[in-house]
Amino acid sequence: MSDSTERPLPSAGASARAEHERRRAKDEAATRAAWGKLGGIAVALTPERSSTRVWATGAIGEEIVGVKLDAIASDQIRVLHDRRIPKSRANIDHIVVTPGGVWVIDTKRYVDKRIEKRVEGGLFSPRVEKLWVRGDRTSLVTGIAKQVALVEAAVPGVPVRGVLCFVDGDWAWFADPFTVSEVLVLWPKKLVQLLSKDQSGDVDVAAVHDTLARTFRPS
Numbered sequence: 001m002s003d004s005t006e007r008p009l010p011s012a013g014a015s016a017r018a019e020h021e022r023r024r025a026k027d028e029a030a031t032r033a034a035w036g037k038l039g040g041i042a043v044a045l046t047p048e049r050s051s052t053r054v055w056a057t058g059a060i061g062e063e064i065v066g067v068k069l070d071a072i073a074s075d076q077i078r079v080l081h082d083r084r085i086p087k088s089r090a091n092i093d094h095i096v097v098t099p100g101g102v103w104v105i106d107t108k109r110y111v112d113k114r115i116e117k118r119v120e121g122g123l124f125s126p127r128v129e130k131l132w133v134r135g136d137r138t139s140l141v142t143g144i145a146k147q148v149a150l151v152e153a154a155v156p157g158v159p160v161r162g163v164l165c166f167v168d169g170d171w172a173w174f175a176d177p178f179t180v181s182e183v184l185v186l187w188p189k190k191l192v193q194l195l196s197k198d199q200s201g202d203v204d205v206a207a208v209h210d211t212l213a214r215t216f217r218p219s
Helices: 014-045 050-072 138-154 188-197 205-215
Strands: 078-084 091-098 101-109 116-120 128-132 160-167 178-180 183-186
Touching: 050 078, 050 091, 050 101, 050 160, 050 188, 078 205, 091 138, 091 205, 101 138, 128 138, 128 178, 138 160, 138 183, 138 205, 160 188, 183 188
Parallel strands: 101 160, 160 183
Antiparallel strands: 078 091, 091 101, 116 128, 178 183
16 A cells, blocks of 8 residues: 555644644643643743744744745655654655655755855865854754665665755855765755756656655654
8 A cells, every 4th residue: 555545645844843833732731830820821921932943943944845845746756755764753854756866855944044064174184074054063964964874775776865955044145055074055946956957867766756655654
């Protein structure tokens, strides 16, 4: 039985949106319990915790990218959203299969923050590439690299590329996408352009899509 007949396919950002609602409900319940009869007023006056709000911010980013990916989906560009990593609570935001290979896409929404690559060392010390978003965010690269390895194991021999797609970020004038430790860093419009052009290759798009849909189940 195909994945689509078991239950509705997840929309982009669904699990992040659900986690935001779960955390918000938990926060509100704690506030009501602490304030008793004044709980309703306390909830209305208490700002949302940043650790809760970040899930809504992430969901918006995934939804924005998801809409753009769905707009170019076809027999030659197959899209999966919000897929669970086996034996883990983590998920993969988007997986796209084209004739050229598989794109594993992690979406981040850092509003008005400059996205850049910094390189340290090189002449007399090891060259180190870093992702900088008002601070060292190279751990994001490490995270997507782990997702790429899992996808490669699921479809041996198929080219797999890791992507960090930043929504609402601040980019330098005439900026180009760049790589940090082989992970491609870019923005939604450029991502769609590259995917649309990735048509040269012999990947069996339908078969690879089905394998990945079975391996990485809906979140």
